[in-house]
Amino acid sequence: MSNLNEIKTWLEGRLPALLAENEVPGAAVAVYAGGEVVDLAGGVLSKATGVEATADSLFQIGSITKVWTTTLVMQLVDEGLVELDEPVRTYLPEFVISDESAAKVITVRQLLSHQAGFEGDIFTDTGMGDDCVEKYVATLSDVDQLFAPGEMFSYNNAGFCVLGRMVEVLRGKPYDSCLREHLFTPLALTHAANGANEAILFRAAVGHIRPEPDAAPVPAPVWSLVRSNAPAGSSLAMRPRDLLAFAQLHLHSGTAADGTQVLSAASVKAMQERQVEVPDLGLMGNAWGLGWELFDWDGGPVIGHDGGTIGQSAFLRVVPEQNIAVALLTNGGDTFAVYTEIFGHVLRELAGIAMPALPTPPAEQLPFDAARFLGTYSCEVGDLTVSQDDEGRLWLQTLPKGAVAELVGESERVELLYLRENTLIPAKPDRGVHLPNVFLGDDGTGRALYLHAGRAIRRASPA
Template sequence: MGDLGDLRAWLDEQLPPLLEKYDVPAAGWAVAQGGEVIDGAAGLLSKETRVEATPDSVFQIGSITKLWTSSLVLQLVDEGLVELDRPIRDYLPDFRIADERAAARITIRQLLNHTAGFEGDIFLDTGFGDDCLEKYVASLQDVPQLFPPGEQFSYNNAGYCVLGRLVEVLRGRHYDACLREYLITPLGLTHAATDAYEAIRFRAAMGHVELERGAGYVPAPVWAMARSNAPAGAMLSMRPRDLLTFAQMHLDDGRAAGGAQVLAPGTAARMHDWQVDLPELGLMGSSWGLGFERFDLPAGTLIGHDGNTVGQAAFLRMVPGARVAVVLLTNGGDAMSLYKDVVGRVLGRLAGVELPAAPTPPAEPGQIDAERFLGTYSAQVFELTVSQDEDRRIWIEQVPKGFFEEMGGRAERTELVPYRDDMLIPVEPDRGMYVPHAFLGDDGTGHALYLHLGRAIRRAGTAVPAGKTVLSGKEEA
């Protein structure tokens, strides 16, 4: 175990060379142990402007915003305005997706724990007006259902936009105003921005991307994604210390440092508790709560969330039993390797928690008959085609569509090798990560029904199966 003074000295000394090592332009960090907080930053907010990062610089937090959205929803539950196991239709009668039966059954809980089952990577831009979220949710009427509600976990950005709309309707004001009134202000945050107009008031980080693999990171073509995706993580930015203040509220049973009871006693713990298991993907948690990603480790449960936007990556980790939290915000490069070095050291020193080992391909992968995996899996943002050549090497080709194509995505072909039962893994890393590919279910012909990469991607041309679904170990008709 160590103390915060030792960590500050280590971070101040080691962060600059680590940024250079991993080609990360800038990073901001904050660490809390009990009521004590330290923070810092290093690097350049933009390689073009050469503005240096400071502890008060704001970075986009990406999908960590989902924890803010889920907190807004649980406030409604605390007030008796929402029941978790009632259908979303009870509150949003106009909610529509392509599967009418599923639309009528999907509950608030299933939206919060990513088991609603409809396709979730819908990045439609419906403008910047205060009605953008209302328009976005109305546009989901043709989105397909991938599996019956409650059957399995599949990360769902669109589902959190629906939850954001729920907050808007019940509060009678737009999502950004709800963030400010019910979270940002009670928490006493001073460097939090709900859109680009607010972010420009601060030293704001610019995301950096690789336009071609190996060509180096350059400032991204745009600062943020569409405002219509704000509840899922398209806009919210802040300095690390402000995100840490939010985390401390969760560690302190919903109470802000200034004394405001932001969540009712016991609500934060309910949000952190287990709701659904995940496939053993290695790069994600082992289970999920009501918004929170969970890592069930030998030393205890680690909770938090990651966020990725246009060239920015964010990490939040919390150890409730030790009242320790750490934030790392970055703007490009191999952010995952930086996370492992920085967050891994903090958690090890302050909480005795070791990050789970990242998945890697076997040194001597064997050969298998990949017939069960072969075929095309289709989503709105890409198509993935798995094939096996005459030498029994396995390949996956990704062809971007829609939003991914508009953002400059390009077709890529990658070799996969056997990893675990019904799982393959790439031979080469992508931004420091080897992402396991899990193949689940059966399409009725012996082939996998889903390719799971954190979200379930359905085999092209197959129908949603009828029958019973399973959630939390209980069957539902």
């Protein structure tokens, strides 16, 4: 197998062309193996300024933050302050959603593994004050319950904001302060920032979005999502090397580089244990642990998480049994294509791991009954309508709502192809990959109750 120097040589030779091929303005990569780290960067931090990306540049890590929030929660478990199977209300009596029967039984474990069942994509702006997470949780009182707690997996940003508030209450300080005191400091991180006010002290990347589906990426109009969503991943930024310092905590039984026990070995192990199966969605893990995605790859096991904010995408994969971790941070373009090539090569060469091929549209369409799929599926951030034209072709139209609509506008209409039972796949790739939509449940008439694309989006009306 290759060594780290060979990996770095390959990255140096391949990264510039890979970014250009996929219209990615800039990226930074770090690889850890056997106690050593190599890192490098390419491209620019912003197409508006032309400032060069370096290995010390800060990129947003997005929802990888959820693993950090989970680690904060598990520190509380280590201290005997939290029990995973206790209702959240035990520690956060003010937690209220529209379904009172669900609110009083949802457990900490269910939040950590995305099994709580309530609407999760809530991005309410409650200001920039230290009380923004507290105010955010108070806005969840009218949020719908989509399914019974523990019934299945549905990715839930709001649930991690609730967990962040629980950490605040038990620690008696704002989430950002908890993150800095209990993780940044003991891990000796030097290039990590809670939001724009801290990130501006470093060489920081700006996200890039496509103003139209086929247009070149341009700098995003805002730097980050709202601060109220910080525990879910709205604004945490760092260089890849610092992200790998966090990964090493989970490779080394909870100890920092200087030997400090930051998290117990038992909690590290518990976070990596299978909690719930995930529909076959291509890019996501096969299952979820506590915070971590779990990937059933040949040569594994592999754990990790991805993150996406306004024009920035982040990828982290960790191989616990081989003491290997890889981080890729990017700021726009077809980032998934960059991820698949870099991680496919590095994990194969360093760890003998074969990343499975991502789903692709079938070469030929087999006959199928479209009636199960047709209709509108609705959530807080958008309406997704599956329709059929006179030729029998299926189309997905997404109509963004609320704050998301202001940022991304109306999406294009995308043709859907039949992939397998209960699964449709876009004919056109998104950021370099074709991500399936899985249709689950039954509304009582033979039609799917949910369109699952990581989130279980409930049927609103027939076509």
